[in-house]
Amino acid sequence: MDKKKRVMLLICALSLLVLLSFPASADCACSPECSPGQTEWGGTCGECMSMRRDCDGACAWSGWSCVSNPPPGYGNSCGNCGTIGCSAGCVNEGVCAAASTQCNATRYQSCTSGCQWQGNGTDADADGTDLQCGDSLADNAPGVYDNTVTETEMNCTDGLDNDADNFPDCQDSECAGSLFGTVEDSSSGPIPDATVSISSGASSVATAYTNSSGRYAAGVNCGTYNLAVMHEDYAPLTQSGVAVPPSTAASFNFTGNNSAILAITCESDCTKAGDEQIHASCDGINGCAFYDGQAAQACDLAKAGWFRDYDEAQEVECPSGSPQTKVNIEASITCSEGTLVQSSTIVLYRGKPVKLVVASCG
Amino acid sequence: MVFVLVVSTLVATFDKSDGEPGQVFFDLFENPSFSLAQSGQIDQEMILGLASRDYNAVRKEMGVSGEFCIYLEDSDGRIIPLREDIFGLGSNSIEINNRPCIWE
Numbered sequence: 267m268d269k270k271k272r273v274m275l276l277i278c279a280l281s282l283l284v285l286l287s288f289p290a291s292a293d294c295a296c297s298p299e300c301s302p303g304q305t306e307w308g309g310t311c312g313e314c315m316s317m318r319r320d321c322d323g324a325c326a327w328s329g330w331s332c333v334s335n336p337p338p339g340y341g342n343s344c345g346n347c348g349t350i351g352c353s354a355g356c357v358n359e360g361v362c363a364a365a366s367t368q369c370n371a372t373r374y375q376s377c378t379s380g381c382q383w384q385g386n387g388t389d390a391d392a393d394g395t396d397l398q399c400g401d402s403l404a405d406n407a408p409g410v411y412d413n414t415v416t417e418t419e420m421n422c423t424d425g426l427d428n429d430a431d432n433f434p435d436c437q438d439s440e441c442a443g444s445l446f447g448t449v450e451d452s453s454s455g456p457i458p459d460a461t462v463s464i465s466s467g468a469s470s471v472a473t474a475y476t477n478s479s480g481r482y483a484a485g486v487n488c489g490t491y492n493l494a495v496m497h498e499d500y501a502p503l504t505q506s507g508v509a510v511p512p513s514t515a516a517s518f519n520f521t522g523n524n525s526a527i528l529a530i531t532c533e534s535d536c537t538k539a540g541d542e543q544i545h546a547s548c549d550g551i552n553g554c555a556f557y558d559g560q561a562a563q564a565c566d567l568a569k570a571g572w573f574r575d576y577d578e579a580q581e582v583e584c585p586s587g588s589p590q591t592k593v594n595i596e597a598s599i600t601c602s603e604g605t606l607v608q609s610s611t612i613v614l615y616r617g618k619p620v621k622l623v624v625a626s627c628g
Numbered sequence: 629m630v631f632v633l634v635v636s637t638l639v640a641t642f643d644k645s646d647g648e649p650g651q652v653f654f655d656l657f658e659n660p661s662f663s664l665a666q667s668g669q670i671d672q673e674m675i676l677g678l679a680s681r682d683y684n685a686v687r688k689e690m691g692v693s694g695e696f697c698i699y700l701e702d703s704d705g706r707i708i709p710l711r712e713d714i715f716g717l718g719s720n721s722i723e724i725n726n727r728p729c730i731w732e
Contacts, residue, residue: 571671595725597699597707602721604694610701614669620708621701622670627722628694 300327314340314352347381369399403430422488422512436488441512446483449476449495450521456480460497466490488512495520499547501531501539535570536585543567544585557588572617584617601627675700675710679717683731695719697729 300306300321308317311332318333334340339350348359360381362368367376374387374396387396390408397405404415407427416428422441427434435441445464449457460476464484471491474484488510495503503520510516531538532548536556546566548554556562557576564574565584576582580589599606604627613622675698678686687696697718700708707715707724716722716729723729 593707593709595707596705597701597715598725599697600723600726601695602723615671615700615708619703621703621705623699623701624690624692624696625699625716625718625722625724626692626694626696627719628692 299325301325346377367398369396372396372399372401374398406430406432407434436512439487441488442485443488443510443512443514443516444483444485445472445474445491445493445508445510445516445518446481447517447519448521449480449482449497449519451500454522457497457500460495460500463494463496464491465494466492486510488514493518499531536565537570542569544570554585556585557582561585561587561589568617574617597623599625604628672710675717676714679731683719695721697722697724699724699729 302321302323302325304321306319306321306327308319308330311317312334315332315334317330319330320328322328338354340352340354342350344350344356344359346360346363348356351357360377362377362381362383364377364379364381367374368383369375370383370385372395373385375383375385378384387398388405389396389401390405391401391411393401393405393411395401395405397403402412402415404410404412407415407430409426410428410430414428415430418429419431419433419435419438419440420428422435422438425435427438429438429440431438433439447462449460449462451457456476456479458476458478458480460480460482462474462476462482462484463470464472464474464486466489472484472486474482476482490507490509492506493504493508505518505520508516508518531541532545532551532554533539534553536544536546536548536554538545538548544565544567546556546562549556549559549562556565561576561582562585564576564582565572568574568584570585572584573581574584575592576589579591579594581592582589599608606625606627608623608625610621610623612619614620615622678698690696695718697716699716700710702708709715710717714730715724715727718729718731720728720730
């Protein structure tokens with residue numbers, strides 16, 4: 267073989283090798299599965315949908331998928347809680363629009379979120395006619411009926427709201443009564459300007475004040491109350507369980523032998539119970555006696571044993587001491603020998619701040 | 629509260645000690661064993677009660693080397709008698725307004 271033939275043979279061999287290495291694929295002549303663009307349909311799936319697969323460009327099937335061809339608006343809500351179905355009609359509709367209400371004859375109904383009627387009217391008197399569908403106010407009052415409801419709270423103790431105004435018995439102002447009485451001291455003298463607090467449980471109901479005759483009065487609903495009497499010069503008094511019957515003026519007196527006599531709190535040293543301070547207002551009460559009115563004013567709010575200035579030149583030992591001339595000498599210290607040194611500090615002595623001095627000669 | 633305010637105010641108006649030499653006694657008032665000044669509030673019994681103890685023992689407890697006399701002054705520097713006849717409690721070598729201090 268000459269050289270030219272050997273070259274031609276080599277070229278053909280290389281061409282064949284190239285052809286074998288890159289087979290034609292555009293027409294998928296070699297694929298056993300499918301032709302590109304081919305579609306295959308399977309069974310149904312979901313509502314108004316079916317299974318489908320497609321042959322891709324590499325002549326292989328895609329996976330099955332559920333594809334739809336629904337009617338316009340398919341699946342959207344419609345009507346009363348319904349949805350648009352395959353036939354383009356509304357399916358699974360409820361009977362009413364959610365939150366709407368109606369009277370079905372004498373019974374009141376409201377539409378649930380699931381579009382179904384539900385009775386929920388008020389029929390407290392159980393007469394078969396709901397308040398919302400034309401029954402009277404008696405429907406607010408259990409046990410009170412159209413033929414028994416009254417214009418006013420006729421009975422304040424029957425447990426019923428007779429006039430159906432939402433205030434049964436003593437809660438109704440038509441059952442109100444009043445409370446009055448007298449507050450006196452141990453000498454049967456009236457105590458004016460005392461505060462009488464009327465409460466029920468933890469709630470304050472009314473507050474009254476005694477007049478110059480020691481009398482108090484307050485309008486209250488019927489019921490049972492606790493009373494508390496307060497006055498700055500007397501110990502507080504309390505009384506529980508004071509009953510005020512319906513439409514009745516009830517009384518309670520803090521007087522005489524009632525054991526509710528106001529106790530005078532001034533003691534013989536002119537202080538008050540539970541209070542170490544001397545009060546000028548205690549003068550003449552329970553053995554408390556100041557030297558005179560001026561001494562009483564000087565000792566007001568001091569403590570027993572304290573000294574107070576009676577006037578410029580005199581002081582008085584509280585509460586009952588007589589005025590004594592104040593020592594009016596400036597301290598002058600002398601040492602018999604050595605040098606005087608002093609030091610001092612402030613202390614409280616007989617109710618006054620004073621200088622406690624230590625003098626030393628050394 | 630009122631007491632604290634009053635005392636605090638007056639502390640500012642009174643001298644804590646009189647002159648430099650008194651510094652020795654300034655420490656005395658901070659001595660916990662000198663209970664008389666520690667309470668901030670004294671009465672006649674507390675002061676005169678000191679005399680029921682031995683003078684030298686008290687002096688030693690206070691840490692005072694020389695003779696001493698305790699007395700009270702008001703805010704104007706006037707004597708407050710401890711008793712009608714007693715101006716000061718301590719050594720009779722110290723006189724207050726020519727009246728010797730006593731220890732009895």
